[in-house]
Amino acid sequence: xxGDHGPHIIVPAALKVLSENEDLxxxxxxxxxxxxxxxxxxxxxxxxxxxxxxxxxRVEMDDPPSRALRNxxxxxxxxxxxxxxxxxxxxxxxxxxxxALMATARYVLKTLPGIDRPxxxxxxxxMQGTSTHVLDLGxxxxxxxxxxxxxxxxxxxxxxxxxxxxxxRIGLLNIGQEEIKGNERVKEAAKLISSSSNINYxxxxxxxxxxxxxxxxxxxxxxxxNVALKTTEGVAKMISHYVKQSFTKNxxxxxxxxxxxxxxxxxxxxxxxxRYNGASLLGLRGIVxxxxxSADILSFSHAIKExxxxxxxNVPSQIKQQLGILLSERRRIE
Amino acid sequence: xxGDHGPHIIVPAALKVLSENEDLxxxxxxxxxxxxxxxxxxxxxxxxxxxxxxxxxRVEMDDPPSRALRNxxxxxxxxxxxxxxxxxxxxxxxxxxxxALMATARYVLKTLPGIDRPxxxxxxxxMQGTSTHVLDLGxxxxxxxxxxxxxxxxxxxxxxxxxxxxxxRIGLLNIGQEEIKGNERVKEAAKLISSSSNINYxxxxxxxxxxxxxxxxxxxxxxxxNVALKTTEGVAKMISHYVKQSFTKNxxxxxxxxxxxxxxxxxxxxxxxxRYNGASLLGLRGIVxxxxxSADILSFSHAIKExxxxxxxNVPSQIKQQLGILLSERRRIE
Numbered sequence: 001x002x003g004d005h006g007p008h009i010i011v012p013a014a015l016k017v018l019s020e021n022e023d024l025x026x027x028x029x030x031x032x033x034x035x036x037x038x039x040x041x042x043x044x045x046x047x048x049x050x051x052x053x054x055x056x057x058r059v060e061m062d063d064p065p066s067r068a069l070r071n072x073x074x075x076x077x078x079x080x081x082x083x084x085x086x087x088x089x090x091x092x093x094x095x096x097x098x099x100a101l102m103a104t105a106r107y108v109l110k111t112l113p114g115i116d117r118p119x120x121x122x123x124x125x126x127m128q129g130t131s132t133h134v135l136d137l138g139x140x141x142x143x144x145x146x147x148x149x150x151x152x153x154x155x156x157x158x159x160x161x162x163x164x165x166x167x168x169r170i171g172l173l174n175i176g177q178e179e180i181k182g183n184e185r186v187k188e189a190a191k192l193i194s195s196s197s198n199i200n201y202x203x204x205x206x207x208x209x210x211x212x213x214x215x216x217x218x219x220x221x222x223x224x225x226n227v228a229l230k231t232t233e234g235v236a237k238m239i240s241h242y243v244k245q246s247f248t249k250n251x252x253x254x255x256x257x258x259x260x261x262x263x264x265x266x267x268x269x270x271x272x273x274x275r276y277n278g279a280s281l282l283g284l285r286g287i288v289x290x291x292x293x294s295a296d297i298l299s300f301s302h303a304i305k306e307x308x309x310x311x312x313x314n315v316p317s318q319i320k321q322q323l324g325i326l327l328s329e330r331r332r333i334e
Numbered sequence: 335x336x337g338d339h340g341p342h343i344i345v346p347a348a349l350k351v352l353s354e355n356e357d358l359x360x361x362x363x364x365x366x367x368x369x370x371x372x373x374x375x376x377x378x379x380x381x382x383x384x385x386x387x388x389x390x391x392r393v394e395m396d397d398p399p400s401r402a403l404r405n406x407x408x409x410x411x412x413x414x415x416x417x418x419x420x421x422x423x424x425x426x427x428x429x430x431x432x433x434a435l436m437a438t439a440r441y442v443l444k445t446l447p448g449i450d451r452p453x454x455x456x457x458x459x460x461m462q463g464t465s466t467h468v469l470d471l472g473x474x475x476x477x478x479x480x481x482x483x484x485x486x487x488x489x490x491x492x493x494x495x496x497x498x499x500x501x502x503r504i505g506l507l508n509i510g511q512e513e514i515k516g517n518e519r520v521k522e523a524a525k526l527i528s529s530s531s532n533i534n535y536x537x538x539x540x541x542x543x544x545x546x547x548x549x550x551x552x553x554x555x556x557x558x559x560n561v562a563l564k565t566t567e568g569v570a571k572m573i574s575h576y577v578k579q580s581f582t583k584n585x586x587x588x589x590x591x592x593x594x595x596x597x598x599x600x601x602x603x604x605x606x607x608x609r610y611n612g613a614s615l616l617g618l619r620g621i622v623x624x625x626x627x628s629a630d631i632l633s634f635s636h637a638i639k640e641x642x643x644x645x646x647x648n649v650p651s652q653i654k655q656q657l658g659i660l661l662s663e664r665r666r667i668e
Contacts, residue, residue: 237461
């Protein structure tokens with residue numbers, strides 16, 4: 001029910017993914033009347049794979065997480081996460097309020113053993129035409145070295161599963177300034193990560209390395225990761241703004257725009273943020289995917305596909321297993 | 335002598351600015367023979383405004399700051415900063431090693447009264463066609479609220495001077511996540527900055543706001559600022575890479591590129607990083623400007639112009655004065 005556009009986007013996006021994946025079943029959680037209207041008439045082979053669970057409340061985009069937790073126990077968000085907890089759903093996908101989603105998911109599902117706090121991870125495009133996963137994107141601030149180590153394990157497992165990479169390259173975000181070369185937390189985290197078997201740690205990386213494709217996972221504190229993500233959005237929007245402005249200046253530039261349109265569209269496809277929609281809330285005892293609030297149908301369908309892959313690969317159980325191995329390995333050494 | 339290209343770029347850049355500004359005098363510091371060769375024959379009205387101060391050493395791009403400080407006391411960098419200290423130069427402009435430049439400048443010039451540590455500031459383009467100043471970009475990590483307050487004062491004074499803005503809008507970089515809304519240091523800094531008269535504090539901003547043009551100065555810790563700056567470089571390079579790739583795909587796209595070339599050039603000019611070259615080391619008892627190491631002639635000339643403006647407006651003395659007023663105001667309230 002949430003996000004900027006609600007069921008008007010979410011229902012058609014789910015129908016799109018349903019038509020592409022015959023194994024998929026979707027439970028729509030929200031206002032039954034509204035959902036039924038959006039669903040309209042569907043063929044039997046779709047009908048038998050969808051159901052509706054009614055919810056009387058909705059978490060608003062500006063609800064503080066505390067209000068969502070305490071006063072909205074019958075919200076579509078809470079009920080959807082409850083379904084995951086009860087084993088009635090394999091994953092929850094939401095375009096709603098990030099803070100509320102994180103707080104609710106953490107409260108209902110709890111974190112995996114060995115995980116202090118969940119983290120938010122997403123894929124970003126890079127110059128090699130592949131993608132770079134970055135975490136944490138804002139669920140944690142002032143992360144300890146131990147937490148950064150947990151992010152590295154989670155990022156490595158997710159990237160193995162989602163991108164089918166046997167040995168993803170893990171980088172730790174730092175600054176290159178010779179004088180200081182990063183803070184104590186980052187240096188300490190580097191020791192923990194580099195001494196773990198099964199983590200392909202390649203060392204410190206800088207902000208621009210996210211987009212070079214020289215690492216598969218970039219690990220950082222949530223404050224820093226959030227700034228990097230938002231800065232990226234800002235730069236991309238500014239460039240896109242100036243491209244539009246330059247091509248619509250006068251009739252001559254509009255003519256050039258027509259000639260260049262297929263090229264610009266091709267370019268847009270390569271770095272289309274919609275293709276990268278679907279951030280995972282990692283470290284929970286269940287799969288929760290956060291779509292951008294302003295997602296359109298294509299964009300939201302990517303978030304659902306992300307959930308599908310994580311279910312098929314059973315990401316939470318893999319994280320639990322991998323972390324268990326590394327922690328017992330560390331105890332043996334100590 | 336330093337930077338990626340040395341005097342081969344720096345000398346012609348200085349000659350360019352000399353020809354545009356009749357008041358400017360330039361002291362070239364470095365290897366006299368090399369500099370004389372680069373200078374070649376110059377007309378008398380240029381000759382009378384240039385001089386050479388010989389230096390036997392050069393700080394390498396990979397020299398640790400400690401080595402530059404201890405073992406390179408006759409480097410072009412050290413001598414240039416000494417000239418500022420001795421009042422023989424009004425400003426020092428360098429394309430050299432940032433860490434070494436910061437350490438040397440701090441050691442030789444010392445910080446202004448009331449300033450704990452210097453900060454690095456630069457202008458970045460925004461959607462409004464103006465520029466946004468961001469500091470600190472990497473000279474400090476784990477900045478205290480008091481230091482963030484000092485950054486706000488310095489950023490405000492510099493932007494008033496350089497952009498001729500009577501009342502620059504100051505934003506404090508934070509993350510928008512409802513659950514946490516930033517760390518304690520940022521919240522504490524917000525209190526200090528918002529209670530200061532003469533600072534036009536507009537509140538928290540996020541990474542994408544740097545490029546919206548809704549603030550004139552963005553204040554942040556150096557770790558975060560450095561990541562934001564490097565991320566920006568990374569995104570811009572990736573987009574530029576894909577633009578080139580798309581337009582050189584086949585003969586049809588190459589044809590479209592010819593038609594679109596003037597438009598793409600116009601676009602590039604608007605967000606040309608060369609126009610924004612010249613970061614200031616603020617908070618010192620003297621003016622030191624850091625150019626990008628890979629700067630070309632146009633780019634380095636912008637760094638020299640930045641120095642010129644800061645000298646004309648006497649930025650260090652204005653920072654000292656402004657900070658003195660605000661600190662005595664705070665003491666009165668306490």
